[in-house]
Amino acid sequence: MNFHERIGFPLLMHKMNVENLLKIGHPVSESLSIDESFFGLFGDPTDRNVLNELIQFYRECNGLFAFESALLIRPNNTINNVLGLSDWNAENMWKSYYFETSVSRKLCFAEDTFGFQFCTDGHIIEVFNPETGHFEFMCDSLESWAGMIIDNYFYYTGYPLIHEWQTINGAIRPGFRLCPKQFFVLHGEYKIDNLYEIKDVEGMQLRGDLYSQINKIPDGTKIAVKIE
Secondary structure (H helix, E strand, C coil): CCHHHHHCCCCCCCCHHHHHHHHHCEEEECCCCCCHHHHHHCCCCCCCHHHHHHHHHHHHCEEEEECCCCEEECCCCCECCECCHHHHCCCCCCHHHHCCCCHHHCEEEEECCCCCEEEECCCCEEEECCCCCCEEEEECCHHHHHHHHHHCHHHHHCHHHHHHHHHHHCCCCCCEEEEECCCHHHCCCCCHHHEEEEEHHHHHHHHHHHHHHHCCCCCCCCCCCCCC
16 A cells, blocks of 8 residues: 555646656656655645655656756655755754754755755645745645746756856766855855855755854844854
8 A cells, every 4th residue: 555545645647847847857866766654754644735746756756857957856765975855854964953943844855056945844835945944935736836947947946057157167966056155145146156066965054054043133133154
């Protein structure tokens, strides 16, 4: 009995947008091993539409790089230096910095060039900003999310900057993202001169440390950020 049958939901079939995203990108791994019970750790058991769609996605594709790696959909398992869903969502990896937010209760399944997270509580998909700890609503299905990404990938993935950066520096390594030298929330510019390659976890931990220092400070306050 699979996860869908255990919780009483029908299998969901991919539609055009998800299929087109699969055609645009390439899988992180050819292996299709999947632990469906892992998805049961997130969200409301009575409202798992997005999680059901994700399970169907992982049955066909174990993670995805798209738009010159500007978009990363994490693989089910850690492979080729790319952390899988379970490892990436572990509390001690980077989420502990955000204990005052609800990110620990959400599945972060994908990210953009800069490590901004696409996450779900099972019912909706949001963008999580690791510098501010804020969530931005996107949609209520994986199919809609894929359509939004394809239609506006310049904005949602950071493609123009990673393309320009890689033209000069070569391909970004698996397991790495681009991080701002001056954080965006501190008026850092979206320019390649302000970006450097960093291990994805380290980039999130840096932003997590920043968040823990500034999250309760009123807008406009002059601050001195300590980076360790």
